[in-house]
Amino acid sequence: MYTEKVxxxxxxxxxxxxxxxxxxAQYNYIELQNVKTPARLSHFLEEEDGQKWMRQExxxxLIQTLQSFNxxxxxxxxxxxxxxATAAIRQSANQEDIFAQVIEATGFNIELVQEEEEALYGQYAVTHTNTIKDAITIDIGGGSCEITLYEDKQGVYLHSFPFGAVSLxxxxxxxxxxxxxxxxxxAREYVSNAFKEYEWIRKAKKPIIAIGGxxxxxxxVHQLATNYPMAGIHGYEMNEVDLSDTFNxxxxxxxxxxSDIEGLSNDRTDLIIPATIVFQELMKVTKxxxxxLSSQGxxxxxxxxxxxxxxxxxxxxxxxxxRSVEGVVRDFPINTFGSDIDIHITLSLFEELVKWGQLEESAEIREELTFATILYRFGGFIxxxxxxQHTFYILSNMNLLGFSHYKRLRLALLASFRNRTLYKQYLETFEDWLTQEEFDLLERLGGLLKFAQALNDSKTAPIKDIRLLKADQNTYELLIYHNESIVAEKYRANRHKKHLERALDGSLKLNFVYTER
Structure with missing residues (x-):
């Protein structure tokens, strides 16, 4: 199943x-195990003659933990x-002794991650799992805080500050x-002054993407305190008021x-205020x-x-x-037979509606329709x-890298579209997430998707071409060209014609035209 385990x-x-x-084999990395221990190594650093030394304790x-992990x-x-190893060992003047003892006890050769490397690894994870093209990233650990700025997914600046949640x-x-x-x-003054020393931080004015525990x-904590209706923190967005409310x-x-605060780990109760101060001050300085949030760091x-x-x-x-959509297909028993044809029909219908001014051309909508076609009502395996219902629940609550929570909701609504009643029902817990214009657009696109599925109901690709004609202001004719029997497609298309009519805001006549092979 796996080519290797790392x-x-x-x-x-x-x-x-x-x-x-x-x-x-497709180079996906699947988390098989995740265990941690709150070692607090920075507590064992003692300063002597201007240098920090890690005590034997x-x-x-460290050795005991590594032996267990081995x-x-x-x-x-x-x-x-x-x-x-990052900040705690990086700051230790006796790191060579630490490495030697670890090798003797465990056989492990510890790789020391320098400040710049630590910042670049975090940035690499963000740019490969998030679609925001320009951003500031922050990864605050116990003893250091890495800040990077990237534009068009390329690193521009980075700096590692010698403070973290534990040291603060x-x-x-x-x-x-x-x-x-x-x-x-x-603490606020200290952190704010440290950030202000760097002009590229002061002038950033870009979204902040935060990494780490x-x-x-x-x-x-904020999601649970506000009864947030969607699961997962990757792509979750907060503003300055949200941060302030959580800090308060x-x-x-x-x-x-x-320890009774829902969502707060017991091992961070004494560190969460210093960490949140850093997040708040970075937002203020960068405006x-x-x-x-990024779950990938x-x-x-x-x-x-x-x-x-x-x-x-x-x-x-x-x-x-x-890759995220491919991951859903990989992880669930989804039948993708005929999906290429389904996508072609869906996008052809979209193009016809654009041609008559019923929809606006959009690369993002094309992508949404493509993904929604692949995943259309896949929850039927349950x-x-x-x-x-199953399709909507799974997609709206699973971690889809590259999708903001808003984009994830749109995908879930399209891929699950069955009728207007269910569509409205799903949105009851997502009040104010969509404008009326977005609500109407997604309903029309959902209807287009459902009708498109009907034109390949047998999964034998009998439909060869479609053309939408306009008879008068409120009447359309859809020419559906085929060269095989279309009993199933004809029945389903006529049954679901009303969904395409809603997308057209007019009446529709279906005309099935047989063509020679």
């Missing part, structure tokens, strides 16, 4: 995490193990309450009750309107780069949505009677 061990300042990926904890890798028959806590909140106002003010926790929830919650950047370097760049950062 384990990434992310040795951070706050946590040590093992992720095992299986790489299949911290080294022992056993997990053995059970999974892993081919490649890459232990990779130690520097400003040591011996104080988790919500101490003076500590918060001092702290960002995921902020998003999870942390500040106004007594520390002994922080960003959007704070977007350092580890995904490492595995993506590994695949592209080893297998001649099979993962194209311009085809992210296409129940044919509820194929629309």
């Amino acid at each position: 384990a990434i061990i992310d040795i951070g300042s706050n946590t040590i995490r093992l992720v095992i990926y299986g790489i299949d 911290g080294i022992d904890r 056993e997990v890798c053995w059970h999974y028959n892993v081919d490649v193990i890459r232990p990779m 806590k130690d520097q400003f909140f040591e011996g104080k309450a988790h919500n101490d106002p003076d500590a918060i003010a001092a 702290s960002a995921r926790n902020v998003a999870n 929830l942390f500040v106004n919650t007594p520390y002994e009750e922080m 960003a309107d959007i704070f977007s 350092l580890r995904e950047g490492i595995i993506l780069k590994y695949i592209n370097e080893k297998y001649d760049t099979p993962i194209d950062n311009k085809l992210i949505r296409k 129940s044919t009677e509820a194929d629309s």
